[in-house]
Amino acid sequence: MARLIDLASRPTAAPVLVGLGILAVWEGLLRVVSPDGFVLPPPTEIAAAFVENFDAIWTGATITGYVIVSGLIVGALLAVGAALLVNRFRIAHEAITPLAVAISAVPIIALAPIFNNWFGLTSARSKQFIVILLVFFPIFINTVKGLGLADPSKIELMRSYAATKSRITREVRIPTALPLFFTAMKVSSSLAVIGAIVAEYFGGRQDALGPMITQAAGLTRYADAWAAVLAGTLIGTILYVATVLIENAVMPWHSSVRTTDGR
Amino acid sequence: MKPKPKMWRLLAVLLALATFAVACGGSDDAAGGSDDGELTPVTLQLQWVPQSQFAGYFAARDLGFYEDVGLDVTIVDGGLDIVPATVLDSGASDFAISWVPRGLVPREEGLNITNIAQVFQRSGTLQVSFADSGIDSVDDLAGTNVGNWGFGNEFELVAGLRKNGIDPASDVTMVGQDFNMTALINGDIDTAQAMIYNEYAMVLETVNADTGELYQPEDFNIIDWNDVGTAMLQDAIWADADRLDDDEAYREMAVKFVEGSLRGWIHCRDNPQDCVEAILAAEPPFGGPGHQAWMMNEINPLVWPSPQGVGVMDPVLWQQTVDIATAEGILTSAPTDGAFRTDIVKEAIANLEADGVDVNGNDFVKGTVEVTEGGN
Numbered sequence: 001m002a003r004l005i006d007l008a009s010r011p012t013a014a015p016v017l018v019g020l021g022i023l024a025v026w027e028g029l030l031r032v033v034s035p036d037g038f039v040l041p042p043p044t045e046i047a048a049a050f051v052e053n054f055d056a057i058w059t060g061a062t063i064t065g066y067v068i069v070s071g072l073i074v075g076a077l078l079a080v081g082a083a084l085l086v087n088r089f090r091i092a093h094e095a096i097t098p099l100a101v102a103i104s105a106v107p108i109i110a111l112a113p114i115f116n117n118w119f120g121l122t123s124a125r126s127k128q129f130i131v132i133l134l135v136f137f138p139i140f141i142n143t144v145k146g147l148g149l150a151d152p153s154k155i156e157l158m159r160s161y162a163a164t165k166s167r168i169t170r171e172v173r174i175p176t177a178l179p180l181f182f183t184a185m186k187v188s189s190s191l192a193v194i195g196a197i198v199a200e201y202f203g204g205r206q207d208a209l210g211p212m213i214t215q216a217a218g219l220t221r222y223a224d225a226w227a228a229v230l231a232g233t234l235i236g237t238i239l240y241v242a243t244v245l246i247e248n249a250v251m252p253w254h255s256s257v258r259t260t261d262g263r
Numbered sequence: 264m265k266p267k268p269k270m271w272r273l274l275a276v277l278l279a280l281a282t283f284a285v286a287c288g289g290s291d292d293a294a295g296g297s298d299d300g301e302l303t304p305v306t307l308q309l310q311w312v313p314q315s316q317f318a319g320y321f322a323a324r325d326l327g328f329y330e331d332v333g334l335d336v337t338i339v340d341g342g343l344d345i346v347p348a349t350v351l352d353s354g355a356s357d358f359a360i361s362w363v364p365r366g367l368v369p370r371e372e373g374l375n376i377t378n379i380a381q382v383f384q385r386s387g388t389l390q391v392s393f394a395d396s397g398i399d400s401v402d403d404l405a406g407t408n409v410g411n412w413g414f415g416n417e418f419e420l421v422a423g424l425r426k427n428g429i430d431p432a433s434d435v436t437m438v439g440q441d442f443n444m445t446a447l448i449n450g451d452i453d454t455a456q457a458m459i460y461n462e463y464a465m466v467l468e469t470v471n472a473d474t475g476e477l478y479q480p481e482d483f484n485i486i487d488w489n490d491v492g493t494a495m496l497q498d499a500i501w502a503d504a505d506r507l508d509d510d511e512a513y514r515e516m517a518v519k520f521v522e523g524s525l526r527g528w529i530h531c532r533d534n535p536q537d538c539v540e541a542i543l544a545a546e547p548p549f550g551g552p553g554h555q556a557w558m559m560n561e562i563n564p565l566v567w568p569s570p571q572g573v574g575v576m577d578p579v580l581w582q583q584t585v586d587i588a589t590a591e592g593i594l595t596s597a598p599t600d601g602a603f604r605t606d607i608v609k610e611a612i613a614n615l616e617a618d619g620v621d622v623n624g625n626d627f628v629k630g631t632v633e634v635t636e637g638g639n
Contacts, residue, residue, distance in 0.1 A: 214414075220348065
């Protein structure tokens with residue numbers, strides 16, 4: 001018992017225990033109530049469907065995953081580039097920021113059929129553009145904010161050293177912006193997954209994850225649908241973890257990385 | 264001092280909740296129907312949007328055939344994410360129109376629905392490609408972008424591919440296309456799924472940018488699943504099997520509903536223009552009089568002739584559909600007993616025959632309809 005309590009108080013134990021607990025309750029509840037044709041099958045059924053359809057899910061995950069990751073990276077590069085420009089040049093700020101705000105207000109998913117027509121139904125390009133548009137604004141606005149948050153006294157100090165604007169940006173503004181940038185990346189990685197999957201609903205290759213979910217649901221094969229959803233969730237989780245790892249590697253000096261509390 | 268304000272607050276909250284509950288609970292209308300000479304309300308869930316494909320039901324509603332048997336039928340549009348089987352099973356509709364495999368798959372998943380009238384005898388699904396694409400038969404589909412609508416509409420295609428040794432997962436690229444022929448015309452897909460009565464007409468109603476004239480049938484290669492041998496049964500009337508067993512009133516309602524519907528279909532066979540007008544009055548989202556007239560003209564040959572009597576399941580055709588579905592992995596096993604029943608439709612047919620109505624259409628001849636630009 002004492003060993004169990006000891007084990008349970010380790011930092012990794014809590015989420016695992018909570019997760020297993022939820023799964024157990026979910027499974028137990030459905031076994032007891034056992035309704036027919038229920039939309040949410042027990043976890044064991046979903047796991048079984050995941051294993052049974054693994055080949056198709058793997059293919060889907062690679063197709064959709066490629067769109068998610070490539071869209072996220074390109075969107076992030078564009079957003080950071082725009083943020084740097086906006087921070088540096090007043091004119092860029094006046095030109096780009098209102099445009100970015102306007103674009104963020106567009107129901108981007110509604111553009112999916114238009115992009116399908118422009119870029120081709122079967123090409124990844126049409127879905128990538130949806131992801132790029134979706135992730136651009138959060139990363140842009142957070143990076144702009146971060147670049148602008150630099151401590152004025154540090155900037156004055158750099159100026160007193162006759163540092164060039166680029167040097168100030170590189171050595172003061174960018175490090176200040178990094179925490180906000182990584183937060184935006186964490187948010188954007190979920191947006192990228194959602195965007196790619198929903199964009200796929202509007203037509204295109206049917207071996208991608210999105211159609212896999214809708215088709216299975218349309219045929220009331222809910223375990224298969226949830227198995228594909230699970231694959232999407234895993235992609236999102238992997239991206240989140242990757243972002244955290246990169247963050248820890250890039251900002252080892254930051255207080256949030258050095259202590260175990262600051263997540 | 265303390266209890267008083269708290270108590271008033273509590274009473275106020277309880278009063279609000281009670282009012283809310285009464286307001287919500289009061290909307291339970293006569294779902295079971297009344298028996299004081301009024302019409303029994305019935306809801307029918309269509310598989311798709313209003314169009315001549317469902318002409319029989321609209322004609323029955325607008326020409327009073329349902330009223331004559333004491334029913335007040337509300338017809339609910341289908342659409343992309345609407346699965347008739349689930350709507351029916353949930354009780355949101357009393358009956359539903361669904362293709363047979365699209366009813367059998369949910370039935371296998373546990374939705375206890377049953378086919379009470381097989382209205383369409385033949386399938387209208389085609390794969391359409393341009394004549395110069397070289398796609399003359401199913402074998403030529405290997406390695407191409409094959410457009411289809413998914414959601415169970417692609418079963419005949421999938422069965423046809425597998426029957427010819429082509430694996431839909433790896434030998435072709437299955438592409439989800441819209442319910443039009445844009446992707447085919449754009450070249451995004453090499454072959455498009457089309458119903459002979461709907462999307463095929465859409466492309467014939469389009470002007471060919473190269474010639475300035477409407478596209479002609481000679482411009483296309485057609486793969487007809489009836490010829491390939493993997494065509495499956497389509498539009499049928501489905502009902503809730505459990506409710507039929509438990510509720511005598513529902514079974515009576517079913518007989519009347521089928522009778523009224525079949526009378527509508529018979530009327531559409533003999534007076535197609537009347538039915539086109541009924542559909543146009545229901546504001547179809549695609550195509551004007553020309554398109555709906557084409558559709559009516561192509562739907563009739565799918566229903567007629569019905570040698571066993573319209574709506575009566577031909578066991579040979581049923582077995583064929585089941586065999587294809589199980590052989591090509593659409594169903595994991597043959598459907599259990601009760602997937603279809605003929606007692607209800609036979610009662611309805613008997614009533615119609617007593618009226619001297621022709622329920623077989625053995626002399627039916629397909630008419631001709633001229634294609635109009637844009638379906639107008």
